Amino acid sequence: MAEEKKTMQDEAPESRNFIHAFIEEDIGPGGQYEGMTVHTRFPPEPNGYLHIGHCKALTIDFGTAEKYGGLCNLRMDDTNPTKEDEEFVEAIKEDIHWLGFDWGDRFFYGSDYFEEDYRQAVGLIKKGLAYVCQLSPEEFKEYRGSIGVPAKSPYRDRPIEESLDLFARMRAGEFPNGAMTLRAKIDLASGNFNMRDPVLYRINHMHHHRQGDKWCIYPMYDFAHPIQDALEGITHSLCSLEFEAHRPLYNWVIENCDLPSKPRQIEFARLGIDHTVMSKRKLRRLVEDGRVSGWDDPRMPTLCGLRRRGYTPRSIRNFCERIGVAKSANVVEYGFLEHCLREDLNETAQRVMAVLRPVKLTIVNYPEDKHETVTVENNPLDESAGTREVSFSRNLWIEAEDFLPEPVPKYKRLFPGGPECRLKGAYLIRCVGYETDAEGNVTEIKAEYDPDSRGGDPADGRKVKGATIHWVDAATALDAEVRLYDNLFTDADPDAADKDFLECLNPDSLEILTGCKVEASLGSAKPSDHFQFMRQGYFCADSKDAAPDHLVFNRSVSLKDSFKK
Incomplete structure (x- = not known):
């Protein structure tokens, strides 16, 4: 058919x-x-x-x-x-x-x-x-x-x-x-x-x-x-x-x-989704051969796997209802399942700051002994979500991709002599230098801040050409492991009769990042809590491997919606 x-x-x-x-x-x-x-x-x-x-x-x-x-x-x-x-x-x-x-x-x-x-x-x-x-x-x-x-x-x-x-x-x-x-x-x-x-x-x-x-x-x-x-x-x-x-x-x-x-x-009609298999025999094979960590591996299409990855009941029920009930066989894009999750989490997930590939940022003109808090919104789409206080000091962590020693065209983040950028919810800063190790890797970025620019609006009505950058205070940041997931299969139809589904496995379906830096508030995160890591995607604490002394977060879905509307 x-x-x-x-x-x-x-x-x-x-x-x-x-x-x-x-x-x-x-x-x-x-x-x-x-x-x-x-x-x-x-x-x-x-x-x-x-x-x-x-x-x-x-x-x-x-x-x-x-x-x-x-x-x-x-x-x-x-x-x-x-x-x-x-x-x-x-x-x-x-x-x-x-x-x-x-x-x-x-x-x-x-x-x-x-x-x-x-x-x-x-x-x-x-x-x-x-x-x-x-x-x-x-x-x-x-x-x-x-x-x-x-x-x-x-x-x-x-x-x-x-x-x-x-x-x-x-x-x-x-x-x-x-x-x-x-x-x-x-x-x-x-x-x-x-x-x-x-x-x-x-x-x-x-x-x-x-x-x-x-x-x-x-x-x-x-x-x-x-x-x-x-x-x-x-x-x-x-x-x-x-x-x-x-x-x-x-x-x-x-x-x-x-x-x-x-x-x-x-x-x-049964449900078909691209880039996955629905045969229990094949899913069992993935488990028994050690290709995945178990039935609840977050890359698996099992409900326990989707739950561990951070899918919500509401997103899955919405997905099933919106694809409708058909009489003829059909294949749904995996991106639509992600779209339904993204819609749900966009309304409900708390916004937090987490740095996945950290590099040190030192604000050289900020007092060394000064510590303060800045106010950020928990979820701008939900007025009842309120705000929270986040610690701020001289030494911060930012994403490595938010700095380039020599900028490419239209790069609007930090680089020596570049435009002012805003630290999310805090101050305007401008890059004034950087340090490297013996191999030439950037180890520290140096910046100066404008003390009069605290808050969400540019000070004195100045137009800020640079981007807004998220950060984590080095004094209070917690270390975390972050797991980034992609489709388990590279082939859109690994279940086809003429294919060996094991040969279609995606070798890059899981990327594990260690040494990530997250807000201190995430130390008490539960698997049922959902977060938007600003500029990174939606995440939840892993239900199996996370512990108070070993934070582990799974990316449920990216911020970018790949589903073609």
Whole structure:
């Protein structure tokens, strides 16, 4: 299916999408759910951490229920014991709560229904709608058929009693993995290959994270999921577009099993974002191969990684709402996700001063024993944010890029004989010299200040041609480590089938700066606090590596908006 690029004109949220239209038809007069409460579910598989793609699905599931005053269940899809773990269960719960959604007392496991799944399968056998098949995996593939060529199974007409006996013995553990499957008897010639007598159960002698060794046969998702939906009273089973071709099987299970309700499946397009991968298998590979520091590495598209980097629930929910709900596959620019974060933090983040690549600035005519404070705004966009006092003295730290011994054209910062520049919230200064080490590196910049220029406006109405420079007082500055992040992949489509995603990794996706200088107030920063480092970007304290004696800040997003409006 052809993909389309999201543009800014698609940015505004739709008040009503095609899912809402279907639901309103269903609950309206004459609809199949007239007078009923809208009931959805979010069914993640606990074999990894939620990522931004799952976030779109869960905002649709929970958000749709919210819109119609309904309910949304959280159900762990743990019907496949491979790599499922309680660690992932707890992480999924934490991520959903962090985004602001809640499932109340409606938390379930797919494995809670194993006994009922088995009972329904037995019922299908008794109706002549399922049979035990002994094709090997190789034979199954060989007999699958092709377009215009029906599939085959020599076991399709196996007597009901024989299938019942073999299925019971499968459950009892008499047969090895791959020896038998239980298949639905539907249509071996169907043009939809999902309906060509699909497998309902397979043998898997593997320990289950909750059921232990009680079961050695496990239901396939396409069989278990509609049963679970019906048992929970789900009205609308919202799922991603790859399940569209599976909908006839979903409906077949609902119609032929003895179930208390009949949910409706509706599909929507999955979220694609450039310069990242959404496959949990590939994300797991990055973690297990040590390409990233863990599932919560701030470069990962996982919700825990985005949270650690400094993304806010509001920015992510805004992102999901503004890209809308589509029926066709689409790819969204990563820059739009950053744009949504930048919008949020611009309104809420406290402005502070931090120098990432420091060089010493000495104001030679400022008294050596003098110390004072200057007033700076916490956030000029929020009147209630107020102001704070920042210490100021003779010796400061400024950015190395704010000085050049020999200026380039149009350079408006410090250089010998250059224009006056303003120190943010403080005085006007002019560079009068500098010192270097044996290698020629600048070690100290010397400047003179105008004592009458304190504050935000040029003194005596003078027009200042130089730039405004941020700084940190050397007497009170704290050392910090700052981590600058870029896209994890250099390729816009590392997930493409013809590419090795590992070869697309960006070697410059993380730059670690040490010896940075920050305001003293940042010594008590918490991961939930968000800051705009003036002229640098938006930052937060790292939730894992930061400590009172080792400050670590992650850049959440730069100040420059790369998203093309």
